Amino acid sequence: MTKPPRTLYDKIWDEHVVEVRSDGTVLLYIDRHLVHEVTSPQAFEGLRMAGRRVRRPSGTLAVADHNVPTLGREAGISEETCRLQVEALEANVREFGVPYLPLLDDRQGIVHVVGPEQGFTLPGTTVVCGDSHTSTHGAFGALAFGIGTSEVEHVLATQCLPQRRSRNMRVRFEGRLPPGLGPKDMALRLIREIGTAGGTGCVIEFGGSAVRALSMEGRMTLCNMSIEAGARAGLVAPDETTFAYVEGRPMAPRGAAWEQAMAHWRSLASDDGAAFDLELCLDVSDLAPQTTWGTSPEYGLDITGATPDPAAAPTPVQREAWARALAYMGLEPGTPLEGLPIDVVFIGSCTNGRIEDLRAAARVAEGRRVSPAVRALVVPGSGLVKAQAEREGLDRIFLDAGFEWRQPGCSMCLGMNEDRLEPFQRCASTSNRNFEGRQGRDGRTHLVGPEMAAAAAVAGFLTDVRRFLEA
Amino acid sequence: MERFESLTGIAAPLLQANVDTDLIIPKQFLTTLVRSGLGRHLFFEIRYDRGGLELPEFVLNREPFRKASILLAGPNFGCGSSREHAPWALRDFGIRCIIAPSFADIFFNNCFANGILPIPLSLPDVEALAEIEGPLTVDLAAQIVSGAGRIWRFEMDPGRKATLLEGLDEIGRTERSLPAIEAWETGREGQRPWL
Ligand code: SF4
Numbered sequence: 259m260t261k262p263p264r265t266l267y268d269k270i271w272d273e274h275v276v277e278v279r280s281d282g283t284v285l286l287y288i289d290r291h292l293v294h295e296v297t298s299p300q301a302f303e304g305l306r307m308a309g310r311r312v313r314r315p316s317g318t319l320a321v322a323d324h325n326v327p328t329l330g331r332e333a334g335i336s337e338e339t340c341r342l343q344v345e346a347l348e349a350n351v352r353e354f355g356v357p358y359l360p361l362l363d364d365r366q367g368i369v370h371v372v373g374p375e376q377g378f379t380l381p382g383t384t385v386v387c388g389d390s391h392t393s394t395h396g397a398f399g400a401l402a403f404g405i406g407t408s409e410v411e412h413v414l415a416t417q418c419l420p421q422r423r424s425r426n427m428r429v430r431f432e433g434r435l436p437p438g439l440g441p442k443d444m445a446l447r448l449i450r451e452i453g454t455a456g457g458t459g460c461v462i463e464f465g466g467s468a469v470r471a472l473s474m475e476g477r478m479t480l481c482n483m484s485i486e487a488g489a490r491a492g493l494v495a496p497d498e499t500t501f502a503y504v505e506g507r508p509m510a511p512r513g514a515a516w517e518q519a520m521a522h523w524r525s526l527a528s529d530d531g532a533a534f535d536l537e538l539c540l541d542v543s544d545l546a547p548q549t550t551w552g553t554s555p556e557y558g559l560d561i562t563g564a565t566p567d568p569a570a571a572p573t574p575v576q577r578e579a580w581a582r583a584l585a586y587m588g589l590e591p592g593t594p595l596e597g598l599p600i601d602v603v604f605i606g607s608c609t610n611g612r613i614e615d616l617r618a619a620a621r622v623a624e625g626r627r628v629s630p631a632v633r634a635l636v637v638p639g640s641g642l643v644k645a646q647a648e649r650e651g652l653d654r655i656f657l658d659a660g661f662e663w664r665q666p667g668c669s670m671c672l673g674m675n676e677d678r679l680e681p682f683q684r685c686a687s688t689s690n691r692n693f694e695g696r697q698g699r700d701g702r703t704h705l706v707g708p709e710m711a712a713a714a715a716v717a718g719f720l721t722d723v724r725r726f727l728e729a
Numbered sequence: 730m731e732r733f734e735s736l737t738g739i740a741a742p743l744l745q746a747n748v749d750t751d752l753i754i755p756k757q758f759l760t761t762l763v764r765s766g767l768g769r770h771l772f773f774e775i776r777y778d779r780g781g782l783e784l785p786e787f788v789l790n791r792e793p794f795r796k797a798s799i800l801l802a803g804p805n806f807g808c809g810s811s812r813e814h815a816p817w818a819l820r821d822f823g824i825r826c827i828i829a830p831s832f833a834d835i836f837f838n839n840c841f842a843n844g845i846l847p848i849p850l851s852l853p854d855v856e857a858l859a860e861i862e863g864p865l866t867v868d869l870a871a872q873i874v875s876g877a878g879r880i881w882r883f884e885m886d887p888g889r890k891a892t893l894l895e896g897l898d899e900i901g902r903t904e905r906s907l908p909a910i911e912a913w914e915t916g917r918e919g920q921r922p923w924l
Pocket of ligand 1: 369609689690
């Protein structure tokens, strides 16, 4: 009997089913659980109150990233509530025996940068974290999704989660990305196409020649943003690029186990003829650099575009939403994006804080100067990214150009630490969310890729990075 | 976990699309170590002015909506960050039920863990509910919302329904499957020794 063709998602799902319950839900086994300081205190407290322990500490890895300072952390955390939260995490990992990367450890960084770096994230695994951008790890062909604190507690206690199957969606990116563009542009273009709810209830598998051509860093950027399309998770089937990245990582298999693992990982592609509930194909060969104009990641445009007129919105709800977004962003309908003066540039986050992103930004920044009107921050995604960048001299390029070179963490992606926008400041940011108040109360965020962010820093306004390539 | 059977209460309309969890509860309140007390910070950025005073035009600052236990919301409610602080803040304010055309996945899940019933109904239905003066009644067992003599039926997954009706302890329920989990782990060790 031949088995019906299955998608990559189906394969990972099927392998992790512990039990099918009478109500149709599935008890799914969780291989890897990443824990950070903001969404875990109440989960550990719940365990304590119920007298439970952490069922599988070796499948768990904790790190503080969301509210840590990105300068002078050796002196401790000055914001009291942040300090207390990191201290609570440290006390919890000690009490429950959970592996932890301390704040001053070189391996510390944003949880979604650290997991892959350590080889904690592996193909074919299930990965969860109390953080929506857990979708990042799908770049390895892992089923990775964000969960709430109650579910964090559930996984800590049982290493399992009751789940319902998602729908399969496939997005193929074909063609060759033009110079100066990157996976962030692909992601923003997709979200523009399907909207922030376009992937709701789905796991998106990314494929096509443009995805195959991406590095692991690029695939992580793409999968990272799949949550902004509303998807439960993003996935890329593992291939030689994946194996080359994973091999030799501290927690990756070695020797005979490596060979065995590779044999399994090679089977992790959607079968020919596997059915997808939704399919979409985008050609990237004539893609323009993308930037957002409003307060939702779906409000994207080519950099050559202009803000829309709410009067032209297709529905009354959208008309209101566009008007509200324009007002919040301090923009009139029909305003060209190119030329919008920028106050702050933020290069970092789990979307674009990896070594390739810093290289891409440095290529634009090299030999140029940050505009005197702009404050520009570069925040590496992890201590290892920072060290690697320093070995390559990228820190010098940024510092010479007038960028700030900081310590790793989430930083101005969400402004829980002191890295925040002031009211009404306009920011070109490589992060993933432009929601009202996300980077600071009344702050105005334009999402862009690292090349575009560096170009904006130099120009002092949003500009088309392709001009910098010609020069 | 808290049970949910039925509820009669004031329904506050907040029909804008894509209300994200940053808007429901912004970052400055995420450093808390407990689940309680977030209700006064709910919708902080649009509920208070820069001096911390209530904005009179915001729906939850108006009568009778200050005592709302039902929220009527727009499409894709609860998108963005996975923070469970969002349902904690809603619950702490007194919201037990949210009716919207669609919800973001993680937020939807988080509601059930906190005794909040999220009900998907079409936008025209939600708009019709928003027109009703006086309280609405939500009956989970019958899967009905009613008000002003009209009724609306809603879909609900039987597993989730049972969880809320019985106030099940989800972790305790999974723990009853411990033998199956252990057997699964043992089988796995042989097959995928690198994990
Ligand atoms: S960098 Fe931003 S999006 Fe990523 S985990 Fe940190 S706060 Fe979340």
